[in-house]
Amino acid sequence: MTAATDLTLAGARAALARREISAVELTRAHLEAIEALNPRLNAFITVTPEQALAQAEAADAALARGEAKPLTGLPLAIKDLFCTAGTRTTAASRILGDFVPPYESTVTSQLLRDGAVFLGKANLDEFAMGSSNTSSAFGAVENPWKRQGEEGTVLVPGGSSGGSAAAVAARLALGATATDTGGSIRQPAAFCGVAGIKPTYGRCSRFGIIAYASSLDQAGPVARTVEDCAILLNSMAGFDPRDSTSADLPVPDFAAACERGVKGLRIGIPREYRLDGLPAEIAALWEQGMAWLKAEGATLVEISLPHTKYALPTYYIVAPAEASSNLARYDGVRFGLRENGEDLKDLYERTRAAGFGEEVKRRILIGTYVLSAGYYDAYYVKAQQVRALIRQDFDHAWEQVDAILAPTTPSAAFGRDEKQDDPVAMYLNDVFTVTANLAGIPGLSVPAGQDAKGLPLGLQILGRRFDEETVFAVGRAIERNAGFSALPALRAAA
Amino acid sequence: MSLDTATVRRVASLARLRVEEDDLPRLEAELNGILGWIEQLQAVDTTGVEPVAGGGAEALRMREDRVTDGGVQEEVLANAPDRAGAFFAVPKVVE
Amino acid sequence: MSYTIEGATGAWEVVIGLEVHAQVTSEAKLFSGAATEFGAEPNTQVSFIDAGFPGMLPVINRECVAQAVRTGLGLKAQVNLWSRFDRKNYFYADLPQGYQISQYQFPVIGQGEIQIELPDGSTKMIGITRLHLEQDAGKSLHDQHPNKSYIDLNRSGVALMEIVSEPDMRSPEEAGAYLTKLRQILRYLGTCDGNMEQGSLRADVNVSVRKPGEGFRTRCEVKNVNSIRFVMQAVEAEARRQIEVWEAGEEVVQETRLFDTTRGETRSMRSKEDAHDYRYFPDPDLPPLVLQQDWVDQVKAGLPxxxxxxxxxxxxxxxxxxxxxxxxxxxxxxxxxxxxxxxxxxxxxxxxxxxxxxxxxxxxxxxxxxxxxxxxxxxxxxxxxxxxxxxxxxxxxxxxxxxxxxxxxxxxxxxxxGLKQVTDTGAIEAMIDEVMAKNADKVAEYRSGKDKLFGFFVGQTMKAMQGKGNPALVNEILKRKLA
Structure with a gap:
């Protein structure tokens, strides 16, 4: 029999239903894997074994009564950006100190409603700001994958949901929650050889998720298969009256949509994504993806998204601007860290200087500057106008195509010591992912191949607003054709 | 547009981030690097383009005027670094 | 005839505009379900939204919007069917989110007007620039501890209407009459209780002075004046201060000041170098406020x-x-x-x-x-x-x-x-007969032409009846009997 930690989420659900394994056994196997590997991977900031086992016991009782819910007994990692009642929530920042939320985020409360088991809180870039998960106040996360022949080189898992992706890749959890503001689900999923979807803005409630950039933040799942992502998203998504930006729409059966096939679909290939200097193996994988879809009956259509090259600079105005305001509440008065000062202003300045890391400070400063008097129109308004043009690009594309196929990232996972000196070079990681956030559309990353050194590479499927179903259908077709079966060097039961 | 040291200092003060004088040159260079890169947006013709304001919905949903929250004094105060009875406490503010 | 202050260099006109913050009458807060009632125990009417906790999001209260629209209609103002909430960013101990949600660029209510009544019976129209909805801040208590300030967030997030007038007032009386009339309208509409002692209505008073015929000079804002009388006093005190500054050959500096009610003077608030860079931008947590005309019409139909x-x-x-x-x-x-x-x-x-x-x-x-x-x-x-x-x-x-x-x-x-008036003619006649019998001499005098004695008979009759005789009947019967 497959090791419990090697099961997919859907597989584990079936095994639980058939009583081949108990929820306690399944949870214990994952807790043991965490105990063995987390000291090295640092994928979890907080592990909650007692809570997990108690939830697993309750799940077994429910299974025994025949009262299984969609996620009963399935152990998950929760990105430490989701507030969890009674469990310390850090956003991977020192500034939150030992903050224990007295409330549960809507997304996690829906997972609990559906019977999930929470193993603990997954590491991330501080306040979800980063693409390498090196900015966490609780230490960097290690990618469980190794370049062939360079087993000593530590690679980054991507970010900001690096802990979520690394935990799922290394078999420390069946799935994980994550958030994506500029690529924070899809980029780490690609770097860690797992699947991850950022749904349409408004699909998952933001209530109880620590805000980075409110108009871009969106929660979604990371899991080892497209179907597992669909199952998790079905529980995470849905209208929430406590979030004014939550969409009051029914949640379709995403898992069912995975098997729709792509016959007759028109797939857009954006001309502007053929970047100069895009590694040949990524370009080749992209071509491969096109061929797979064509072979399954889809039509390929070359499209133009003319403002693509402006997406990243737009993002690096809008996101820091919102962040500078969203992070003003961390002031040492009502919760979190406090550094005393001579007066209130001094207290604020010392607390925030001690509590925030370098990248967060950088973004707060950029955001403060672009909103300040005299610069607001030149930067912020300009960026929101370009954002409107980026949305228009996609609106025009949807007149011609049903989904768009693109690479997820311009490279495979890089070394922890690479690209760290130049913030702009680091920002370029999100070049293919950030447009979806600016346009509010769904994007799914699927592991589709490996580079020459054996590192996973992802392909990304973008879709119309609230049409995750087509995105899942195309993603599943890619997954089926890719037959990605490579395994990371560091993993449970290995 | 590029930042000088005085502007970095002013922005840090607006953002309530203490920056040591020694760190200012490094920060100034980093911020100018980012802003220089962002500058390419100025090349886009946005004449007559309505800026995007939020991420999603077209219109605000309104809730009913009912008391459904509050009455959680202890939980509101429980995480406070300094509290005085039922109050949060901060260094004295002179108006 | 118009109001001026005589300075060393001649007469000065005073130019006044008011920004009034009126607490919206509602059960719950603008963006949270916590209660708004005055006088509760500290930090009991606070939701995690009002306290700016991580991950908390605002959801708007329909009644607060309706109250703003009612007020706008009461001020004969334009109702903007599309408006938006912005964040006003600044740090303060009683501002938990680090920003106030307000309507900076696109207020829900546009231009309107108020007719004020002056003590001499004349009236004057004062222009309303705009009215917008915003959150109130919490309360800082500075007098509870020698070196700490205490923070109570009960008021944090309560809905306020900021009502901004044009600089149309020219005397302390006009400012007083404006605030009186505005308060009256709010109370009629039931959109604000107008209670100035409890802080439900507070005024920021913008004052400048000028020589007659000049354009506007620099103004100063006197913050948070909490009675109509103090508004009038603050206008005069600030105007006199500014005249002295100008007449000393100096410049009035635009700033925020406080009115010291015991000294009757304004003083500069501890200046903050960043005080005026609020970095407004649209609140990404709140889509635009879009009103339907038929909803506005319904609100209008229900106006008192x-x-x-x-x-x-x-x-x-x-x-x-x-x-x-x-x-x-x-x-x-x-x-x-x-x-x-x-x-x-x-x-x-x-x-x-x-x-x-x-x-x-x-x-x-x-x-x-x-x-x-x-x-x-x-x-x-x-x-x-x-x-x-x-x-x-x-x-x-x-x-x-x-x-x-x-x-x-x-x-x-x-x-x-037993105060009931006697209308029984029989009883009245009997009493009159008695009075006439007792005063036969007076009756004779009357009949001989001394008409003035009629009042005496009325008085005696009423006295005998302990004031309860119907005066008209008493008169009528007396006249008949004495004739």
Whole structure:
């Protein structure tokens, strides 16, 4: 029999239903894997074994009564950006100190409603700001994958949901929650050889998720298969009256949509994504993806998204601007860290200087500057106008195509010591992912191949607003054709 | 547009981030690097383009005027670094 | 004729604009479900949203929007069907989110106007620039500890309307009249209780001075003035200060000041170098506020009558003097009281009684109209007893006094004290016969032409009847018998 930690989420659900394994056994196997590997991977900031086992016991009782819910007994990692009642929530920042939320985020409360088991809180870039998960106040996360022949080189898992992706890749959890503001689900999923979807803005409630950039933040799942992502998203998504930006729409059966096939679909290939200097193996994988879809009956259509090259600079105005305001509440008065000062202003300045890391400070400063008097129109308004043009690009594309196929990232996972000196070079990681956030559309990353050194590479499927179903259908077709079966060097039961 | 040291200092003060004088040159260079890169947006013709304001919905949903929250004094105060009875406490503010 | 202040260099005009913060009357806060009631235990009416906790999001209260729209309609202002919430970013101990959600660029209400009434009976139109919704901050207490300030967030997130006037006022009286009228309109509409002591209504007063005929000079803002009297005092104090500055050859610096009510002076607030860089931007947590015209029409249809309309109706329909109409409409409660008294009765008589003996009674007994021992129904009942002849005017005044003392209805007092007017002609005739018999000499004098004695007979008869004889009947019978 497959090791419990090697099961997919859907597989584990079936095994639980058939009583081949108990929820306690399944949870214990994952807790043991965490105990063995987390000291090295640092994928979890907080592990909650007692809570997990108690939830697993309750799940077994429910299974025994025949009262299984969609996620009963399935152990998950929760990105430490989701507030969890009674469990310390850090956003991977020192500034939150030992903050224990007295409330549960809507997304996690829906997972609990559906019977999930929470193993603990997954590491991330501080306040979800980063693409390498090196900015966490609780230490960097290690990618469980190794370049062939360079087993000593530590690679980054991507970010900001690096802990979520690394935990799922290394078999420390069946799935994980994550958030994506500029690529924070899809980029780490690609770097860690797992699947991850950022749904349409408004699909998952933001209530109880620590805000980075409110108009871009969106929660979604990371899991080892497209179907597992669909199952998790079905529980995470849905209208929430406590979030004014939550969409009051029914949640379709995403898992069912995975098997729709792509016959007759028109797939857009954006001309502007053929970047100069895009590694040949990524370009080749992209071509491969096109061929797979064509072979399954889809039509390929070359499209133009003319403002693509402006997406990243737009993002690096809008996101820091919102962040500078969203992070003003961390002031040492009502919760979190406090550094005393001579007066209130001094207290604020010392607390925030001690509590925030370098990248967060950088973004707060950029955001403060672009909103300040005299610069607001030149930067912020300009960026929101370009954002409107980026949305228009996609609106025009949807007149011609049903989904768009693109690479997820311009490279495979890089070394922890690479690209760290130049913030702009680091920002370029999100070049293919950030447009979806600016346009509010769904994007799914699927592991589709490996580079020459054996590192996973992802392909990304973008879709119309609230049409995750087509995105899942195309993603599943890619997954089926890719037959990605490579395994990371560091993993449970290995 | 590029930042000088005085502007970095002013922005840090607006953002309530203490920056040591020694760190200012490094920060100034980093911020100018980012802003220089962002500058390419100025090349886009946005004449007559309505800026995007939020991420999603077209219109605000309104809730009913009912008391459904509050009455959680202890939980509101429980995480406070300094509290005085039922109050949060901060260094004295002179108006 | 216009108001000026005489300085060393001649006369100065004063230019005043007001920004009034009016707490919206609602059960719950603008963006959270916490209660708004005044005077609760510290930090009990606070949700995690109001306390700016991580991951908390605002959801708007429909009633607060409706109240803003009602107020806008009451100010004859334009209702903007599309408006938006922005964040005003600044750090302060009682501002938990680090920003205030407000409407900076696109307010829900645009231009309107208010007609003010001045003490000399003249009126003037004051322009309203805009009205917008925003969150109130919490409260800092600076006097509880030698080196700490204490923070209570009960008020944090309560809905405020900021109502901005044009700089159309030219004297302390006009500023006072404006605030009086605005408060009256808000109270009529029920959109703000107007309670200035509790801080439900606070004014920021913008003052500048100029030589007649000049354009505007630099203004200063006097923050958070919490009574109409203080607004008037603050205007004068600040205007005099500015005149001194200009006349000393210096420049008035645009700044925020506080009014020290004990010294009667304004002083500079501890200046903050960043005070004016609020970095406004649209709140990404809140889509635009889009109103449907039919909803606005519904709100409009439900508006109560406003003071100006009501006053006009009292003059036109009831024939009251403009003065009585003004007095009776000043407070919504007074007008409601008056209308109950006047219903189905002579409106002028009702007005005389309400503004006369009833107001005097309230004053004497230290009551307000809200807790008056005499209900409008009972005062109406008293008027009915006068009309049907049960009570004379004089007796009615006595009965009203007793009503103030006991709170009882007039009929009960008449019954208890036997104050009922005698209208039985037989009884009156008998009493007159007795009086005439006792005063046969006077009767003879009268009959011989001393007409003035008629009053003596009336007096004697009424005295004998303990004042209860119907005066008209007494007169009539006396005339007949003495003839």
């Amino acid at each position: 009558e406003l003071p100006d309309e009501r006053r006009a109706r009292y003059v036109g329909e009831y024939g009251l003097t403009p003065y009585d109409a003004h007095v009776l409409t000043l407070e919504k409660e007074t007008a409601a009281f008056y209308e109950t008294v006047a219903a189905g009765r002579d409106p002028k008589m009702a007005a005389n009684w309400v503004t006369g003996d009833f107001f005097a009674g309230l004053n004497r007994t230290g009551h307000s109209i809200g807790d008056s021992p005499v209900s409008a129904e009972n005062l109406g009942g008293l008027l009915d007893l006068i009309k049907d002849g049960t009570l004379s005017g004089k007796l009615a005044k006595e009965v009203l006094e007793a009503m103030f003392e006991t709170g009882k209805p007039p009929a009960a007092i008449v019954e208890e004290r």
